[in-house]
Amino acid sequence: MVYTKEDFQARVGHVDKKQSRLVRRGYTTRIDRNGVIVAKPKAMRLRLPVKGAFLLIVGFFCLKALILSANGPDTYNDRLTSLSNGNAIEVMGARVLAIDPATQFLADQMGPLFR
Template sequence: MSNGYTAHMRGDGLIVVKPKRRKMQFPLKGAVLVVIGFFAFKAFMLMSLGEVTYADRLGALQSGTLLEQGGAWVMQADPVTQAMVAFVNANLL
């Protein structure tokens, strides 16, 4: 009953208390954290491997199976990842 309750009086005078059902909500904070973590992972991989090696490995994935090609498309160095790498290189290294 932590989400609240409703009380109704039946025709015989008995008060019946029922808990309110909680509506299902999309966990927006969790989704945002997963997306940020994914971009941070890509930035870490790009920083640790270097741009040339990272591009070579993506090229190998692009010539693979359909699943590997999808992985290469997801892992390509996009502007967000490059901005994160530039920020870390400028401020932390």
Template structure:
């Protein structure tokens, strides 16, 4: 009797696991023998990776443009003034601080523009 109970518990556990996967979304597919089977559908991210990558590139491009147009000292002056502001301004100062990527892009932009 214990063996049958263990087998039953394992089957219930598998069914509960399958049910939890199907509750997040599923699609119906037909097997070669004609049986319709429900398969769990992958959960997609709310924000695609392309959008995140484009946003990151836009931020670096914007920083490089500001750095090349204001110059390093003028840019740093504005960052320092942001560091003295509210928490949101301080977060902006942290994001907009000079980093190697934006500095490299700024140098390349200066070569093209000037």
């Protein structure tokens, strides 16, 4: 059986790929029937960025409250009314940007900063 340099490089590449998966994901070890210790990479898990999503939502509410407290409720509602008269995307944006209790509370807390 003749092994060429390409065969050797393919085998080395396979070992490197397996090693990088072991390092990146972590690994579990077990002993097979022959008494050889075998390391296998852990299965991939779906990881949800809960903290990042929470911070994004809180930041969105803070931005809405900042705009509401800077412009005042009358001006803000006038702009939402003009936005709700547009196309479907603008109407959806007006619904998302509508004043809700959380935004109103945050705007009341930020109010003294702009007066």
